[in-house]
Structure formats: structure tokens, C-alpha cells
Amino acid sequence: MTEQGTPLGVGIVGVGGIALSHMAALRTMTGARLVAVCDLDADRAAEVAHTERCAGYGSVDELLADDAVEAVIVCTPNMTHEALGLQVLTAGRHLLMEKPLALTPEGARRVAAEADARGLALAVGHSxxxxxxxxxxxxxxxxxxxxxxxxxxxxxxxxxxxxxxxxxxxxxxxxxxxxxxxxxxxxxxxxxxxxxxxxxxxxxxxxxxxxxxxxxxxxxxxxxxxxxxxxxxxxxxxxxxxxxxxxxxxxxxxxxxxxxxxxxxxxxxxxxxxxxxxxxxxxxxxxxVRELEAFAAAARGEVEVVPPVSAAIHAxxxxxxxxxxxxxxxxxxxxxxx
Ligand SMILES: NC(=O)c1ccc[n+]([C@@H]2O[C@H](COP(=O)([O-])OP(=O)(O)OC[C@H]3O[C@@H](n4cnc5c(N)ncnc54)[C@H](O)[C@@H]3O)[C@@H](O)[C@H]2O)c1
Structure with missing residues (x-):
């Protein structure tokens, strides 16, 4: 899905506080671009989509139905990470999960195993x-x-x-x-x-x-x-x-x-x-910018994920x-x- 030489199409789930840092970084990058956002607060998603000139959705299901989304940054509260991470990976998208990877060691391993089984890049936002x-x-x-x-x-x-x-x-x-x-x-x-x-x-x-x-x-x-x-x-x-x-x-x-x-x-x-x-x-x-450049390169298969998933599980x-x-x-x- 991810083609060499074309910017990675990124979707952001949850456009609250930390999403602003990711969006600001994406605006400066050539290797990745923001193509869609979603938030449970559909008005907030629409407002951000208008400003960022990308698609805006009120649910993760809709965002994952968008073929332009090749990779997803999950920027939602910590208790949502495991379920959303599994949903994103099951839909075949590379994942940058905000920290922590999950709330439990078992949950962290379930998300990591899903990425591994599907051959998808999984990075965690240890910025x-x-x-x-x-x-x-x-x-x-x-x-x-x-x-x-x-x-x-x-x-x-x-x-x-x-x-x-x-x-x-x-x-x-x-x-x-x-x-x-x-x-x-x-x-x-x-x-x-x-x-x-x-x-x-x-x-x-x-x-x-x-x-x-x-x-x-x-x-x-x-x-x-x-x-x-x-x-x-x-x-x-x-x-x-x-x-x-x-x-x-x-x-x-x-x-x-x-x-x-x-x-x-x-x-x-x-x-x-x-x-x-x-x-x-x-x-x-x-x-x-460095974090997202590393993630985009890993999604394209050019480099290993940094930091390695094992480090995020250890944390x-x-x-x-x-x-x-x-x-x-x-x-x-x-x-x-x-
Ligand atoms: N790397 C860092 O330095 C850093 C800094 C701050 C926060 N974080 C992490 O980022 C994540 C988000 O933190 P925040 O401060 O931006 O939170 P926030 O509360 O400001 O924003 C979260 C957003 O997610 C939305 N949301 C919640 N559940 C959703 C769902 N199921 N689908 C779609 N949208 C949903 C909310 O409506 C809200 O807009 C947390 O995991 C936090 O630990 C990382």
C-alpha cells in the first residue's frame, strides 16, 4: 500500500492537545502528509479538517474506510489505546500510537503481536x-x-x-x-x-x-x-x-x-x-518532525521502527x-x- 517516493498518507485519530504537535510537524514534511482526521467530537474534527485541508470524520470506522489513509497516529486518551490500536492494525494501516502503548503489559503485547502478524510498522510516541x-x-x-x-x-x-x-x-x-x-x-x-x-x-x-x-x-x-x-x-x-x-x-x-x-x-x-x-x-x-520522519521511513520499509516496539513494551x-x-x-x- 505504501509506495516509495510518494508522501505517506496519514490519518489522525483524536484531535485534542498532542495532535496539534503532530499536525504542525506534518505541515513541514515532504515524506508524509495529513489526509484525514477524526474525533468523537465531530464538530471539532470538521473544524480541524477545514483548517488542515483534509478529510474530517466523526468516527474511526469512517477514517479507516478512507483509502487515502495509509498510516494512523492515535492521539486519544490512554485507556482507548489498545482497542483503537488493534482496530487500526486489523484494518491494515501502519500505526504510530501515542504513549503509552497500552495500559497493561498484556495489552501492549496484544497490539505488538497484531502489528507483527500483519507486517505493519508499529511505533510508539516516546517523543x-x-x-x-x-x-x-x-x-x-x-x-x-x-x-x-x-x-x-x-x-x-x-x-x-x-x-x-x-x-x-x-x-x-x-x-x-x-x-x-x-x-x-x-x-x-x-x-x-x-x-x-x-x-x-x-x-x-x-x-x-x-x-x-x-x-x-x-x-x-x-x-x-x-x-x-x-x-x-x-x-x-x-x-x-x-x-x-x-x-x-x-x-x-x-x-x-x-x-x-x-x-x-x-x-x-x-x-x-x-x-x-x-x-x-x-x-x-x-x-x-524527527519522530514522524522515523515513522514514515519505517512504514515505507526503509528502516526499523525507532524506538523498537520492545522498548515501548518494556516502558x-x-x-x-x-x-x-x-x-x-x-x-x-x-x-x-x-
Ligand atoms: N508524546 C508526548 O509528549 C505526549 C504529550 C501529551 C499527550 N500525549 C498522549 O497523547 C494522547 C492524547 O492526549 P491529549 O492530551 O492530546 O488528550 P486530549 O484529551 O486533549 O485529546 C484527546 C482527543 O481524543 C478524542 N477522542 C477520545 N476518544 C476517541 C475515539 N474513540 N475516537 C476518536 N476520538 C476520540 C477526544 O474527543 C479528544 O479530542 C494520550 O495518550 C497522551 O498520553 C503524549
């Missing part, structure tokens, strides 16, 4: 893999300058954003809780930089904004790895002032230390031979175990929930 700083950190690790990574710390704390968060995010039945909603981004980066999957997780969380909150707006996940390496992933969406944003990325290797602090202009690598600065543009402007495994750790107050072995 942080495509930021300038993430790519620079991976490049420094690959250069060998800091030796073998032994410890990673990923801190992404943010200002108080309620009521901006949709009601479904605040309901753990619908979002999966903070480990699955935002935590999967950090888990994915930590495993990617350490270079192996995590084997254990211990999590602590707070309901900092209000005791009435059912998800942990402040969450710390401690990760263990089979090699003995370890990691800390810290995420919040409950800080004041509302505009607060704090990012800190650290990788400690056997030969040096890599860090990107919130006020740095780039990534710094400390080794015995000195200090190296890696300038990166932290604006994130190319993040979604769900660890996040589900993290939520179990929060409930049970103990260290969870990864795989025990799968």
Missing part, C-alpha cells in the same frame, strides 16, 4: 527520544567518553497545570496513573541510556496538589538493572509557580559524568582529560510495576506483572 538533548546524550555515551553508564537520573518536574489536565488524566483507571501517563517517557530514556532493560522498580509518590488527587502528581521511580546499574526517574506536575519547569539529566559512567541541568546551554561531559560541552538547541522544535512493564510498587510499598521485579 523524548527525539529531542536535541536526548540525542546528544546518547551520542556522548556512544562515543565512549564517559565509559560504561552505571547510573542515570532523569528529572522532569513541572509547574502546577490543573485544571489544564483533562479529567481522564486524573483518573488512574483511564490514564493508568502517573507512571503510565508521563513516567513511561523517563523509564524509556533511562533504559536507553543505560543500554539495558530495568529489572526492578521501587516507587514513592505524593498527592502534593491535593489529597483528593487519585494520581501521584509527584513521583519518584528507582530503577535497578541486571548489570548492577541503577537509575532514578523523578517527575512532577504539581509545582508552584505554575510556570515552573525543572529539567536535569545525568548519566554517570565508569570514566566520566554527563549532565544537562536546567540552566545549561548544552550537555557537559566531565572526564579525566577535561570538560567537553555539547551545544544543543533545547527548543524541541524538531522533536515531532509499560516498568510503569505498571511502578504503580504496583506505589500500592504495595515494596520493590517490584519487572516481568512479575506481565
Amino acid at each position: 523524548h527520544r527525539f529531542t536535541d538533548q536526548s540525542l546528544a546524550i546518547r551520542e556522548v555515551i556512544d562515543s565512549g567518553d564517559i565509559g560504561t553508564p552505571r547510573f542515570v537520573r532523569v528529572v522532569m518536574n513541572g509547574g502546577w497545570i490543573w485544571p489544564g489536565w483533562q479529567a481522564w488524566v486524573l483518573d488512574p483507571e483511564l490514564s493508568g496513573g502517573h507512571s503510565l501517563h508521563n513516567g513511561v517517557h523517563l523509564i524509556d530514556l533511562a533504559s536507553w541510556w543505560i543500554g539495558e532493560p530495568a529489572t526492578s522498580v521501587f516507587s514513592v509518590g505524593q498527592h502534593a496538589t491535593s489529597e483528593a488527587l487519585q494520581i501521584h502528581d509527584y513521583l519518584v521511580m528507582g530503577l535497578g538493572f541486571a548489570s548492577g546499574a541503577s537509575g532514578v526517574c523523578e517527575i512532577s506536575r504539581g509545582e508552584l509557580p505554575r510556570s515552573a519547569g525543572y529539567l536535569e539529566l545525568t548519566v554517570v559512567g565508569t570514566e566520566g559524568v554527563l549532565s544537562r541541568s536546567w540552566d545549561a546551554e548544552g550537555v557537559l561531559a566531565w572526564t579525566d582529560t577535561g570538560l567537553t560541552a555539547w551545544g544543543v538547541d533545547g527548543s524541541g522544535g524538531r522533536t515531532f 509499560v512493564d516498568v510503569a505498571a510495576a511502578s504503580e504496583a510498587s506505589l500500592r504495595e510499598g515494596r520493590t517490584m521485579t519487572i516481568g512479575a506483572t506481565a
